[in-house]
Amino acid sequence: MKNQIPTLLMLPCPATGHVNPMITIALKLVEQGCNIIFVNTEFNHNRVVKQESTNNNGSSIKFVSIQDGLGAENDRSNAGELCESMLKTMPSMLEKLIDEIHLSSDHRISCIVADMAMGWAMEVACKMRIRGALFWTGSAVMFALTSNTPMLIHNGVIDSQGMPLTTRRFQLLPGMPAEMDTNIIWWSKISNTTIQKKVYDYFVQCMQYINLSDWWLCNTTYELEPATLSYVPKLLPIGPLLRSHDDAIATATSIGQFWDEDLSCMSWLDQQPHNSVLYVAFGSSTLFDQNQFAELTLALELTNRPFLWVVRQDYHRTDKKAYTSEIRGNRGKIVGWAPQEKVLSHPAIACFVSHCGWNSTIEGLSNGVPFLCWPYFTDQFHNKTYICEELKVGLGFDSDENGLIQHGEIKMKVDQLLNDENIRSRSLKVKEKLLSNISKEGQSSMNFKRFVKWLKE
Known part of the structure; x- marks a missing residue:
């Protein structure tokens, strides 16, 4: 059946740089007639929500929250603690939330759109027979790096803890013409070794679920990263994700901010x-x-x-x-x-x-x-x-x-x-x-339209 109004549950990683682009996607999906349930951790919920919903063309973004598993005394800027707690507690909480949504409303969730840093959500989606899509908030090359850690270990680039074995150049993906320096390994740039290990382990876990999703989306363009995108064809660029350049959502630029903007x-x-x-x-x-x-x-x-x-x-x-x-x-x-x-x-x-x-x-x-x-x-x-x-x-x-x-x-x-x-x-x-990519017939715009068409089928 076509042209149904899809209800999507969107789940960002609880950090400003992850919440903001996902809200931009949510606003674009609202403009296309989708209903959005946007899930923040309870800690971030009050920081992000300036108003309970954003109405547009009869659809809305509904902001809800779930616990991240940490107490009020915990430091959420400690990414290691946060990652450990999320992986331990949030999958069951997400499942419970979805059950509650299905029991309390006429709308059933048709797709979970999750941050790849919340990749475990795809296992919840499969268990509950809900379609899934993932969004990577960084560059395409960082996705290729993060999703290929087993190969990097096998090729002697990193050890089992994720750390570079030597400072050298290596080929990220077979067939890619350019070599990368080990300085590209982003998790090794976390100075605290305990936090670094916990963050690395968390992302290794999340990457294990990415093939359970139907779509991989990314905030980039073909011109910016042609080599990587040609070797990871499933990763579809929908960038640049900008609110100020989109007349339909330009008035919603403040939604999703953790701090009040000084205009x-x-x-x-x-x-x-x-x-x-x-x-x-x-x-x-x-x-x-x-x-x-x-x-x-x-x-x-x-x-x-x-x-x-x-x-x-x-x-x-x-x-x-x-x-x-x-x-x-x-x-x-x-x-x-x-x-x-x-x-x-x-x-x-x-x-x-x-x-x-x-x-x-x-x-x-x-x-x-x-x-x-x-x-x-x-x-x-x-x-x-x-x-x-x-x-x-x-x-x-x-x-x-x-x-x-x-x-x-x-x-x-x-x-x-x-x-x-x-x-x-x-x-x-x-x-x-x-900017040519987000024109009406631009490549990123066409990719996004394909995604929306799939959501409505």
Whole structure:
């Protein structure tokens, strides 16, 4: 039977960089006439939900929650503890939630769309005879790496704990022309070895269930990662996932945020000259110690350029007020959280000083903004290499012998980037290619339409 209104249960990994793109997909599916039940952990539920539902074309997103298994006293920024607890407790809780939904409403869930970092949900889907689809929030090459750990062990690239045996280059997939450096192995970038092992084990478990799903979706494009996508044909790119470039969902840009967006930065940007502002934002997890924070503060002062700096409310490793109060004024604007897509699309933005998370990478590239790359952990180091060496639309920073990036280095790279017209030109060309994918007949749009058609059949 065709043209039914599907009811989908969507399950993101409980982290900002995972929730946001999945809500973007949810909004796009609502626009296509789907009903969405969006499941957050109870801890994140109140942080994410600004309103209980978003109505659109008679459909809605209904936000619900389940426990992650941790107590109020537990530190959920400890990814190792969170992964262990989720795997132990959440599958049975998800099953119970689905039973309750089926008993209490006329809608039966027709498909579970889960984050691949919640891949165990596909076993629940199979058990309950529900179709399944998975969404990978990182780059395609990171998916290929993570889903092929048995091969990496067999080929002597990593040991059974997931750690690189040597620093060398290796071939990620048979037949792929390019070799990868062992620095690409994202879980090895977690400095705490106990957390690293728990996170690695968790993802190995999740990857065991991916073949139970009918679809693998990814926030990328064929132009960005042609080699990887040609060797993993089941992974379908539906990116760039952007709300501000989609008229149907542009008004819903704030849904899914863990922090309140300070919209005053938009009117401040309106007062700045075109291509003048440094946008400085390091995502939801990056933390600097006091010395590094001080160096960055001094560098922003010395550039003598207007800047918009996102300093999160939970930025607790230093007394931010002692520094940021000194540089507030007409030239600089500091906010706790920003509407990033709107900011990056503003004509005043000259460059993006970024941690290079994949969402931020996609958003910056899609707006033609050059990068100054400052990765913090996991896949961000590979994304930096990709931005600087493959696309050539950004520069990285060099640290000193103590691992500190000095203010002089920051100022020098800012000046170098903003005086390089070739980088700006390449950035605009990448933007054009990416946005063509989400035009009406673009490849990513066509992939998404195929997925929606399957959901309705």
